[in-house]
Each structure stands twice: as structure tokens, then as C-alpha cells.
Amino acid sequence: MTIIDRPSTDVAVIGGAPTGVKPSEALGVFKRPAASTSWRDWVVTVDHKKLGIMYGVTAFFFFIVGGVEALLIRLQLISPDGKVLNADQYNQMFTMHATTMVFLFVMPMAAAFANYFVPLQIGARDVAFPRLNAFGFWCFLFGGLFLNSSWFLGGGADGGWFMYAPNSSTLFSPSHGIDFWTLGLQITGIASLTGAINLIVTVLNMRAPGMKMMRMPIFTWMVLVTQFLLLFAIPVITVALFLLTFQRSFDATFFDVASGADPLLWQHLFWIFGHPEVYIMILPSFGIISEVIPVFSKKPLFGYPIVAMSGAAIGFVGWGVWAHHMFASGLGPVSVTVFSMATMAIAVPTGVKIVNWVMTMWGGKLSFTVPMLFAIALVVQFTIGGLSGVTHAVAPSDTQQTDTYYIVAHFHYVLFGGAVFGLFSGFYYWWPKMFRRQLSEGLGKWNFWLMLIGMNLTFGPMHILGLQGQPRRMMVWTEARAGEGLFNFGFWNRVASIGSFVLGIGVLLFLVNVIYTHKSKKVAISPLDPWDARTLEWMTHNPPQEHNFDTIPTVGHLDEFFHRKYETDASTHSVKQVHSAEEVMAELNSHPDEHIHMPSRSYWPILLALSLPVIGYGLIYNRMLMAVGAALVLLTMFGWSMEPSTSPDEDFDPPAPGEGGGHTKELSPLG
Amino acid sequence: MAETAISHGHDVGHGAHSSTGLSNNKLGMWMFLGSECLLFGGLISTYMLYKGRVNAGPQPDQIFDIPFTSVSSFILLMSSLTMVLAVSSAQRKDERNMNLWLVVTALLGATFVGGQVYEFTSFYREGLGFTTSLFGSSFYTLTGFHGVHVSVGIIMLMALVGMNRNKRIPGDRAEVVELIGLYWHFVDIVWIIIFTLVYLIPS
Amino acid sequence: MSTATEHPEQIEHTEHADAHEAEHNGLSDKQYIYVALILAALTAIEVSTYYVDFGPFFMPTLLILMVVKFVTVVSYFMHLKFDNKLFTYLFYSGLLLAVAVYCGFLATFKFFLQKG
Numbered sequence: 001m002t003i004i005d006r007p008s009t010d011v012a013v014i015g016g017a018p019t020g021v022k023p024s025e026a027l028g029v030f031k032r033p034a035a036s037t038s039w040r041d042w043v044v045t046v047d048h049k050k051l052g053i054m055y056g057v058t059a060f061f062f063f064i065v066g067g068v069e070a071l072l073i074r075l076q077l078i079s080p081d082g083k084v085l086n087a088d089q090y091n092q093m094f095t096m097h098a099t100t101m102v103f104l105f106v107m108p109m110a111a112a113f114a115n116y117f118v119p120l121q122i123g124a125r126d127v128a129f130p131r132l133n134a135f136g137f138w139c140f141l142f143g144g145l146f147l148n149s150s151w152f153l154g155g156g157a158d159g160g161w162f163m164y165a166p167n168s169s170t171l172f173s174p175s176h177g178i179d180f181w182t183l184g185l186q187i188t189g190i191a192s193l194t195g196a197i198n199l200i201v202t203v204l205n206m207r208a209p210g211m212k213m214m215r216m217p218i219f220t221w222m223v224l225v226t227q228f229l230l231l232f233a234i235p236v237i238t239v240a241l242f243l244l245t246f247q248r249s250f251d252a253t254f255f256d257v258a259s260g261a262d263p264l265l266w267q268h269l270f271w272i273f274g275h276p277e278v279y280i281m282i283l284p285s286f287g288i289i290s291e292v293i294p295v296f297s298k299k300p301l302f303g304y305p306i307v308a309m310s311g312a313a314i315g316f317v318g319w320g321v322w323a324h325h326m327f328a329s330g331l332g333p334v335s336v337t338v339f340s341m342a343t344m345a346i347a348v349p350t351g352v353k354i355v356n357w358v359m360t361m362w363g364g365k366l367s368f369t370v371p372m373l374f375a376i377a378l379v380v381q382f383t384i385g386g387l388s389g390v391t392h393a394v395a396p397s398d399t400q401q402t403d404t405y406y407i408v409a410h411f412h413y414v415l416f417g418g419a420v421f422g423l424f425s426g427f428y429y430w431w432p433k434m435f436r437r438q439l440s441e442g443l444g445k446w447n448f449w450l451m452l453i454g455m456n457l458t459f460g461p462m463h464i465l466g467l468q469g470q471p472r473r474m475m476v477w478t479e480a481r482a483g484e485g486l487f488n489f490g491f492w493n494r495v496a497s498i499g500s501f502v503l504g505i506g507v508l509l510f511l512v513n514v515i516y517t518h519k520s521k522k523v524a525i526s527p528l529d530p531w532d533a534r535t536l537e538w539m540t541h542n543p544p545q546e547h548n549f550d551t552i553p554t555v556g557h558l559d560e561f562f563h564r565k566y567e568t569d570a571s572t573h574s575v576k577q578v579h580s581a582e583e584v585m586a587e588l589n590s591h592p593d594e595h596i597h598m599p600s601r602s603y604w605p606i607l608l609a610l611s612l613p614v615i616g617y618g619l620i621y622n623r624m625l626m627a628v629g630a631a632l633v634l635l636t637m638f639g640w641s642m643e644p645s646t647s648p649d650e651d652f653d654p655p656a657p658g659e660g661g662g663h664t665k666e667l668s669p670l671g
Numbered sequence: 672m673a674e675t676a677i678s679h680g681h682d683v684g685h686g687a688h689s690s691t692g693l694s695n696n697k698l699g700m701w702m703f704l705g706s707e708c709l710l711f712g713g714l715i716s717t718y719m720l721y722k723g724r725v726n727a728g729p730q731p732d733q734i735f736d737i738p739f740t741s742v743s744s745f746i747l748l749m750s751s752l753t754m755v756l757a758v759s760s761a762q763r764k765d766e767r768n769m770n771l772w773l774v775v776t777a778l779l780g781a782t783f784v785g786g787q788v789y790e791f792t793s794f795y796r797e798g799l800g801f802t803t804s805l806f807g808s809s810f811y812t813l814t815g816f817h818g819v820h821v822s823v824g825i826i827m828l829m830a831l832v833g834m835n836r837n838k839r840i841p842g843d844r845a846e847v848v849e850l851i852g853l854y855w856h857f858v859d860i861v862w863i864i865i866f867t868l869v870y871l872i873p874s
Numbered sequence: 875m876s877t878a879t880e881h882p883e884q885i886e887h888t889e890h891a892d893a894h895e896a897e898h899n900g901l902s903d904k905q906y907i908y909v910a911l912i913l914a915a916l917t918a919i920e921v922s923t924y925y926v927d928f929g930p931f932f933m934p935t936l937l938i939l940m941v942v943k944f945v946t947v948v949s950y951f952m953h954l955k956f957d958n959k960l961f962t963y964l965f966y967s968g969l970l971l972a973v974a975v976y977c978g979f980l981a982t983f984k985f986f987l988q989k990g
Contacts, residue, residue, distance in 0.1 A: 128695040193706065201698045204960070205689040231706050232971055239713030243812070252801060252808040254717070259805055260724040268979050269713060319975055323982060335982045634826075642834065644841035693958055701961045705968025712972035716980055741921040748917060752910035755951045759903055856952045860944050867940040871920060872933065 046130035052116030066100035078497035091158035098161030110284035120537035123208025138609030139191035147184030157181035165255030210555035222287030240269035285422020296372035297364030310349035343393035370444035374425035381417025406466025432526035450506030457499025529581030728803035743786035750779035
């Protein structure tokens with residue numbers, strides 16, 4: 001077994017038998033990577049905070065990619081007889097725009113926040129399976145790059161983001177775009193599934209003492225619900241993607257109408273996944289603003305248990321509404337009625353949440369900082385999108401709206417006005433926590449208002465366009481058939497296109513703000529608790545050290561941090577601050593924990609994740625390469641399973657100051 | 672898990688200090704199996720929808736060899752017994768029996784997969800290819816996915832035996848055996864469903 | 875680190891400590907064999923439907939036996955009966971969700987009406 005003996009050098013070289021290492025400790029092909037400050041540390045890290053930042057940066061990169069795709073679409077439609085894109089490119093553009101935004105931006109950006117803040121909010125030192133966490137990130141990155149590499153290898157997928165059969169068969173889409181799409185999503189799906197298992201176990205099992213489920217911050221609650229949705233929804237899309245891959249690569253007959261196949265099979269499988277997916281995208285943002293609104297209203301969240309439970313209810317009912325995406329497909333009256341009613345029912349818990357946010361603000365001391373502005377905008381914009389959504393629940397009305405721009409308007413209001421605004425609220429709220437500097441409020445307000453105006457200019461007119469009958473995915477309009485008067489296509493398409501560029505400038509200002517905040521000498525280091533926050537993640541340094549907390553706090557209340565800072569006067573029912581954040585932290589850290597031993601860095605997650613696209617390229621181009629990829633998967637899994645998640649002490653480089661040696665955490669090969 | 676020698680308050684691998692008192696790994700495994708239900712559910716539903724749609728080639732009841740499949744189903748069922756015996760040996764720290772039962776389990780699993788390969792080739796000779804009909808595509812996909820799961824299980828069992836011989840299993844060995852056992856039993860119960868819904872209930 | 879996992883409790887286990895094991899880890903080896911025999915017998919009944927005509931009881935018999943076998947393996951071989959309830963909730967929520975969603979899915983294809 002020479003291959004798995006540890007080399008004697010520092011660098012990753014295979015071979016060379018060590019001396020004096022007992023067999024039970026000589027595990028793994030490589031020497032374990034040591035802590036360092038170079039970029040290499042980011043490659044081998046298993047720290048949930050670093051992975052959270054990597055998720056965030058990667059997702060934002062894909063946000064820009066998807067945004068450029070959107071701008072190209074709007075540029076095509078800004079004038080009659082648009083010539084920016086040809087029909088084929090246009091198909092690829094809207095397919096990849098939606099795929100990128102859904103799978104490579106909103107979901108991983110929510111994962112970024114979940115990774116960074118869930119362990120902090122529940123008072124944990126890391127997630128339950130740190131290496132699996134790293135593996136998830138690399139799967140997402142390589143899956144996303146694999147998916148987008150199709151642009152350079154014959155064109156992207158062109159079947160619309162829900163890739164309806166039989167349009168997705170090789171007959172109608174002979175390029176490899178859809179093959180890249182199915183395999184790429186398969187790889188990012190692995191990221192979501194492992195992430196889901198990881199975060200659920202973390203929330204269930206790694207809470208600080210006293211942190212009961214009903215004392216968890218609401219963001220953690222919403223992440224928990226989201227991860228359960230992912231856990232059960234991802235396998236469904238996995239099945240659908242496999243069926244499509246087998247059809248395209250091995251001539252299976254699943255969606256071949258000539259063989260008697262039912263194309264509705266795809267639609268069902270896709271939407272059984274796809275509808276929970278909608279809540280997967282929105283619930284984390286709901287969680288973020290449920291943190292932000294109480295902080296900037298100086299009031300506790302109104303009806304905390306109801307907000308938590310309505311989130312769980314949304315998650316549950318979300319499984320029974322998938323066919324409302326298929327009202328126009330001839331399901332039959334019984335199915336349509338059932339799904340129509342379920343869809344109306346799901347509006348109730350969502351409405352409950354909106355009431356709770358409004359009631360939280362009611363009578364509060366509101367401060368209109370940028371995170372609060374984004375949060376309030378979410379409440380307003382999501383309500384508009386939700387109301388147009390309820391009009392789709394009415395099946396007869398939906399059959400008129402299906403595949404028109406009205407639908408496009410609806411889901412952009414809930415996704416951009418909802419999910420994305422929530423994420424931006426999170427950026428501004430948590431930036432000082434992650435990077436020690438507060439993003440500029442002045443630039444932030446420009447960022448906010450341009451995005452708000454831009455989004456309403458872009459997506460508002462689409463309601464009108466849709467009701468006027470402009471079909472979704474329409475690539476060109478002509479002056480002659482645009483109609484006349486206020487409701488003509490030309491005018492509103494131009495408005496929407498101009499709006500999209502306003503929106504683009506708004507997003508760009510966010511990047512400007514980030515650069516300004518970190519380059520300008522004028523921006524001071526943020527205080528420990530800049531917003532007077534309420535939850536545990538603020539009860540440690542900015543940014544937190546690798547082990548998060550010097551002392552794991554014992555939790556006695558919901559909003560623990562608030563309760564340590566403030567006291568209620570029983571006679572007057574007034575609340576007054578008795579401790580500053582610094583005092584609370586000093587008191588907490590007066591007896592720091594001993595023997596903190598963090599999980600060790602590892603090469604295996606990135607290596608295993610790298611082997612997956614090899615299989616993907618192999619399936620498309622060369623079956624031999626596929627075998628190579630499979631062999632790599634097998635080998636890296638062996639290496640992973642033989643490496644303890646925490647290296648024994650003699651194997652570990654000198655611990656950072658404040659970290660004791662002594663004890664190790666132990667995980668089985670799964671970790 | 673009982674109290675361990677670990678004194679600090681935050682140990683990940685063991686349940687003793689976790690919020691629920693349960694092991695992370697076992698929670699993760701059960702969740703994974705819950706998730707797998709949705710995967711096999713989708714494949715089984717696809718088969719149920721398509722099993723009667725035969726435009727070309729043989730019908731299901733024309734080619735199924737129930738006595739043969741019954742024997743291989745029985746073998747897989749018995750591999751669950753040997754697996755559970757391996758788990759209970761591992762918990763007793765009875766290493767010899769543990770290795771023995773793990774090997775027997777892997778052999779029984781391999782017999783099952785061998786039977787499946789034989790079945791597939793004989794079906795193919797009788798005219799049922801992967802692309803012949805909707806029945807063919809969905810049948811091979813469903814049973815193929817199951818076969819791949821069994822094969823992965825066999826690889827894990829053999830790896831476990833090999834790694835155990837070289838003392839290369841990090842962590843709690845009994846728990847590792849238990850986790851692989853859970854996976855193995857899950858693959859078995861999926862076959863219990865497939866055997867009934869696919870083979871015994873004709874179209 | 876492997877030393878930390880060797881609890882005195884486990885070392886004390888012997889092959890004959892059946893009652894003790896039944897409390898903590900499920901059944902004894904002998905009892906596992908009984909369970910397997912029951913499963914084998916149920917499988918024999920299942921297979922017999924291929925040779926003997928059960929008439930109207932054909933379908934219900936097979937479906938009930940399938941569920942019984944499934945639950946038996948899950949409860950005894952996978953220890954779910956003896957383990958923490960949280961495992962049961964996690965696994966069965968996935969299973970029941972799968973059954974509900976896919977039955978709804980097949981129902982929209984009028985799958986259950988064709989059978990009669």
C-alpha cells in the first residue's frame with residue numbers, strides 16, 4: 001500500500017515512505033495541508049466562513065454573467081427588428097440567463113449566507129461535516145464552470161430553463177448545449193444535496209447549550225426549512241436529468257413521442273422539483289429580512305413562532321402545488337381544481353409573514369439604513385409579485401397568462417424584488433461582520449434607489465406587455481404589429497430595456513461601493529456591533545476568528561445578544577441598555593474555552609469535485625475519459641475515507657495562539 | 672454513545688456532546704436515505720407509467736423469469752441478515768466474525784449483481800434492448816440504478832474489510848460498519864418494492 | 875483517537891449478553907435469524923402468487939406483504955424501532971413525501987383508474 005503512505009516532504013508529492021510513523025496515523029496520499037495565509041489556504045480550507053465567502057464571490061460572478069445575458073436580451077428587444085442576437089443565440093441567452101440566475105446565483109448566494117451565518121447564529125464552531133462543506137462549494141464552482149464552458153464548445157443550452165420535452169431532444173437541439181446543462185446541473189445538485197445534509201445536521205446537532213429550536217434566530221429557521229426542501233427536491237431533478245441524459249446520449253425513449261412517451265412526464269418531474277425550488281430561493285431572503293427588520297425597528301420580531309411555523313408550512317404545502325405550472329397542459333378538471341386550491345392556500349402563510357414584518361415595523365423606531373431599505377422594498381415588491389402570483393392560481397385566468405410576459409413580470413417581482421433584494425439587504429447588514437468595514441451608506445442609497453427604480457421600470461411594463469399578449473421568449477417585434485396608443489409593444493419594450501440598464505448601473509454601484517469601502521482611507525473600521533443587533537453572530541469579533549467564539553455562549557433567550565445588552569424595567573416596561581457590546585463580549589470571553597481543536601484542511605474535497613466534470617466531458621466527447629473520471633472519483637473517495645477529519649496532534653502544525661492542542665474531533669469517512 | 676474521554680465541550684463526531692445526543696454521521700446517513708426515497712420513487716413511478724407502453728419488442732410478462740428473480744431476490748434479502756450480523760459483531764468488537772460476515776455480504780451482493788447481469792443479457796437476447804420501447808428504457812434504468820447502488824455497496828464493503836485489515840479506518844469502526852449497513856439494508860428494501868411492483872404484479 | 879471510542883460498556887459485551895443487547899442495539903444474533911426466517915417465509919408467499927391463483931386477493935396480498943417486509947427490515951435490521959425517534963421522523967418523512975408526491979403524480983395520469 002505504498003500509494004497511501006505519507007510523503008516526507010511538505011508539498012503534495014506521491015511516494016516516499018516515511019519513517020517512524022505508526023501505521024494507524026499514516027493516512028492519506030498527501031501530507032495534510034498546513035495553515036497558511038497564502039491563496040493556497042483557500043483551496044484546502046474547510047472553514048465555513050471562508051467557504052461562505054467563496055460561495056458569495058463565485059455566486060456574484062455568475063450574477064454578473066447572468067446579468068449580462070439579461071442585458072443582451074433587453075438590447076435585442078429595445079427596438080423593432082432587433083439584430084443584436086440571432087434566433088439561436090437568443091434561445092441560448094434566455095435559457096442560460098435563467099439557469100445561471102437560479103442555480104448559480106440565487107441558490108449559492110443563499111448558501112453563502114447560510115454557510116457563514118448559521119454556525120455563528122447557533123453558537124457552533126463549524127458545520128457538522130466541514131470537508132463535505134468544502135466539497136459542496138467545489139462542486140458548485142466546477143459545475144457552474146462546466147455548464148458555462150458550453151458557450152465555447154458549440155453553444156449553450158437552448159430549451160428554456162425548464163427544458164420541456166420533447167423540445168429538448170437531439171432532434172430539436174442537436175448541439176451539446178443541453179448535455180452540458182443536464183450534467184452541469186447534476187454536479188451543482190450534488191453540491192446542494194451535500195450542503196443540505198450538512199446544514200440540517202449542523203442545526204439539529206450543534207447548537208450552543210440552551211439554544212432550543214424555538215430560540216434559534218429566524219434566519220437559521222428559514223435555512224433549515226430550505227435545506228429540507230433541497231434534501232427532498234434535488235433527487236427528483238436528478239431523476240429527470242438522468243432520464244434526459246439517457247435519452248440524449250444513449251437513445252432511450254423516455255420523451256420520444258413516437259414510442260408512445262408522455263412529454264408531461266418531464267413537466268411533472270421538473271416541477272415537483274421546481275416548485276419547492278421557488279421556495280428554496282425565497283425563504284433564505286425571508287430569513288434575512290426577518291433579522292434586519294427587527295434590528296432597525298428596535299423591536300423584537302412580531303410573532304416569532306408564527307414566522308417560523310409559517311415558513312415550515314410554506315415548505316410543506318410547497319410540495320402540493322407543482323402542477324399549477326402546468327394548467328395549460330390539459331391535466332383534466334380534477335387535477336386543476338386540486339392544484340388551484342392548494343396554490344391559493346399557500347398564499348396564506350406567505351401573507352402571514354408579510355403581516356408579521358409590517359407589525360414588527362409598526363410603532364418601532366425605524367432607522368432607514370440601506371439594509372432596512374432593501375428589506376422594506378422586499379416586503380413591498382414581493383407583495384406585488386405575490387398578488388400577481390395569486391392571479392395565476394385561478395386556473396382560467398392562468399391559461400390566458402401562461403407563456404406571456406405577465407408570467408415573466410410575476411416571477412421577476414418575486415425573485416428580483418424578493419430573493420435578490422433580500423440578499424442585498426444581507427450584504428449591507430452583514431458586511432461589517434464579515435469584513436470589518438461598513439459599506440458606504442451614501443453609495444448604498446444610490447445603489448438601492450437605482451435598483452428599485454430600475455427593477456420597476458424593467459418588470460412593471462412586462463405586466464402590460466403580457467396582458468397585451470406578448471409571448472414569453474419572443475425574440476423580435478415589428479413596428480407594424482406593435483399596436484398603437486398607450487398599450488403598444490414598442491413603447492413598453494423600450495421602457496423595460498431602459499429600466500434594465502438602470503438596474504444594471506444599480507448593481508454596478510454595489511461593486512463600486514465594495515471597492516470604495518475597502519480602498520478608501522476615509523472608511524473607518526466598523527465598531528463591534530454597528531447596528532445594535534440581537535443575535536449571536538454579533539457576539540464575537542469582526543470578522544470571527546477561525547474557531548468563531550472564544551467561549552461558546554450559553555443561551556437563555558431568543559435574541560440572546562439583545563438580552564445581554566438590555567434589561568427590562570418591570571415596573572415601567574421600558575427597556576434600557578445596561579451593557580455595551582464590548583462589555584458583553586469581554587464578560588463572555590473572561591473564561592475562554594480550552595482545547596479548541598478545529599477540523600483540519602484537506603485536499604480531498606477539491607480533488608473529488610474536480611473528477612466530476614471529467615466524467616461530464618467524457619460522457620459528451622469520449623467515453624474513455626469517462627472511465628478516467630470514474631477512476632479518479634473512486635481513488636479520491638478512498639483517499640478521503642482514510643483521512644481522519646482532524647489530524648492527530650503530532651500531525652498538526654503548531655496551533656494558532658489561543659488554541660489548545662490536546663483533543664481532536666473525530667469523524668467517520670462520511671465527514 | 673456513552674461518555675468519551677473528551678473533556679472539552681465541543682466534540683463533533685460523537686453524539687455525547689451534540690444537541691440531540693445523536694451522532695452527526697448517523698443523522699446524515701438517515702437523511703441521505705430519506706432523500707434516496709425520492710430518487711427511487713421517481714424511477715419507480717416512471718416505470719409504472721411506462722411499463723404498459725410497448726410499441727416494439729416483448730411485453731413485461733413475456734420475458735420475466737419469476738423463479739430466477741425470486742432466487743436472486745432471496746439472496747439479496749439474506750445479505751441483509753449477514754450484514755446485520757456483521758454490524759452486531761462489530762459492536763461486540765468481534766473482529767473475526769465482522770470480517771467474515773462483511774465478506775459474505777459482499778459475496779451475496781455480488782451474486783445478486785451477477786444474476787442481474789445474466790438477466791439483462793438474456794432479456795437482450797429475447798429482443799428487449801434499452802431503446803426498444805418505453806418499457807425497456809424505464810425497466811433498465813430502474814433496475815440499473817438499483818444495481819449500481821448494490822455495486823457501490825459491494826465496493827464499500829470490500830474497502831471496509833481491506834481498510835480494517837490495515838487499520839486504516841479513521842474514527843469509530845463500529846459506527847462505520849453500522850452506516851454502511853444502513854445503506855445496504857436500504858438497497859435491499861428498495862428491491863423488496865421493485866420485486867413486488869415490477870416483477871410480481873404484471874402489467 | 876481511536877482509544878476514546880473504546881467504552882468499557884462495549885468491551886463487556888459478549889455473545890451471550892442477549893438481553894443487554896436487545897435493550898441497546900436491537901436484537902440478538904439469534905433473533906435476527908428468526909426475523910430473516912420470517913422474511914423468507916413472506917417472500918415464499920409472495921412468490922407463490924405466481925403459481926397459485928389468489929383471485930381478487932392477488933393485489934392486496936402482494937402490496938401488504940411488500941409493506942410488511944419493508945417495515946420489518948427497516949425496524950429490526952436497521953434498528954429504527956430501537957433507535958432515537960428523530961431518525962424515524964427523518965427517514966419516514968422522506969418516504970411518505972415520496973409516496974404522496976408520486977401517487978399524486980401518477981393520479982394526474984389517471985394511472986389508478988386504468989387498473990380497476
